[in-house]
Amino acid sequence: MIELEHVSKSFGGVKAVRDVNLIIDHEKILGLIGCNGAGKTTLFNLIAGQFPATSGRILFDGEDVTALPAYDRAKLGIARTFQIPQPLMKLSLFENVLVGAFMRTADRDEAGAAAMAVLDQTGLVDKADLYAGELTTPDLKRLEVARALATGPQVLLLDEVMAGLRPAEVDAAMEMCRTIQKSGVTIVLVEHVMYAVMNLCEHVVVLDQGSIIADDTPENIAADSRVIDIYLGREHANDEAA
Ligand SMILES: Nc1ncnc2c1ncn2[C@@H]1O[C@H](COP(=O)(O)OP(=O)(O)O)[C@@H](O)[C@H]1O
Numbered sequence: 465m466i467e468l469e470h471v472s473k474s475f476g477g478v479k480a481v482r483d484v485n486l487i488i489d490h491e492k493i494l495g496l497i498g499c500n501g502a503g504k505t506t507l508f509n510l511i512a513g514q515f516p517a518t519s520g521r522i523l524f525d526g527e528d529v530t531a532l533p534a535y536d537r538a539k540l541g542i543a544r545t546f547q548i549p550q551p552l553m554k555l556s557l558f559e560n561v562l563v564g565a566f567m568r569t570a571d572r573d574e575a576g577a578a579a580m581a582v583l584d585q586t587g588l589v590d591k592a593d594l595y596a597g598e599l600t601t602p603d604l605k606r607l608e609v610a611r612a613l614a615t616g617p618q619v620l621l622l623d624e625v626m627a628g629l630r631p632a633e634v635d636a637a638m639e640m641c642r643t644i645q646k647s648g649v650t651i652v653l654v655e656h657v658m659y660a661v662m663n664l665c666e667h668v669v670v671l672d673q674g675s676i677i678a679d680d681t682p683e684n685i686a687a688d689s690r691v692i693d694i695y696l697g698r699e700h701a702n703d704e705a706a
């Protein structure tokens with residue numbers, strides 16, 4: 465469904481993404497892991513159209529979307545969350561999600577019903593009338609997912625939505641991902657919580673300094689000595705230092 469062909473992105477002298485070739489399949493959960501600065505968020509920005517690629521092509525269902533701006537890609541069905549949640553703090557949760565729902569319909573009742581369904585799907589329906597500014601971190605992360613999901617995407621790019629969550633909250637977030645996948649949405653999961661990546665994803669891609677260095681099943685990724693060296697080992701070392 466989404467294909468990246470030789471996609472690169474430079475910021476001045478920094479090559480954030482280098483010659484990435486990637487296929488994101490229908491209705492799967494694809495994991496994307498790598499150290500801080502590896503280029504994961506930049507890859508999301510390229511897929512969602514936040515900025516253009518320096519070179520390469522991006523196809524969505526066979527259509528070349530390389531030159532399309534973010535709004536048009538969102539209308540086609542590509543939605544993303546932001547690593548730092550960006551809700552409208554002075555609006556209620558319902559209103560926050562409604563904004564996204566208006567992407568798929570101009571009808572107020574239809575958009576309202578879609579917003580409530582998404583709040584239900586993300587476990588926020590009881591908090592629909594709270595202001596976003598009143599939420600705790602786990603709920604803010606859920607709202608970030610809900611806002612993206614409200615647009616009715618085919619592909620949902622989740623950028624570290626489990627960061628800072630406690631184990632029980634991670635379990636709940638994983639359950640939410642499974643529910644979303646079962647509703648027919650393809651998920652790309654950028655996540656440092658390895659337990660979640662290994663359990664949710666059929667396939668995992670590892671980025672290092674902008675390049676894909678491994679693309680395999682979670683089992684093979686966990687056993688890949690290069691990945692352990694570059695990422696899993698380093699993360700583990702960080703854990704021990706913390
Ligand atoms: N908008 C930007 N302008 C300049 N440099 C950027 C920008 N976004 C990311 N970078 C740089 O690109 C590299 C990859 O960053 P990023 O994609 O955020 O990594 P990750 O999400 O894997 O931690 C880093 O060196 C970062 O400093």
Ligand SMILES: [Mg+2]
Nearest residue numbers: 504505506547
């Ligand atoms: Mg990032």
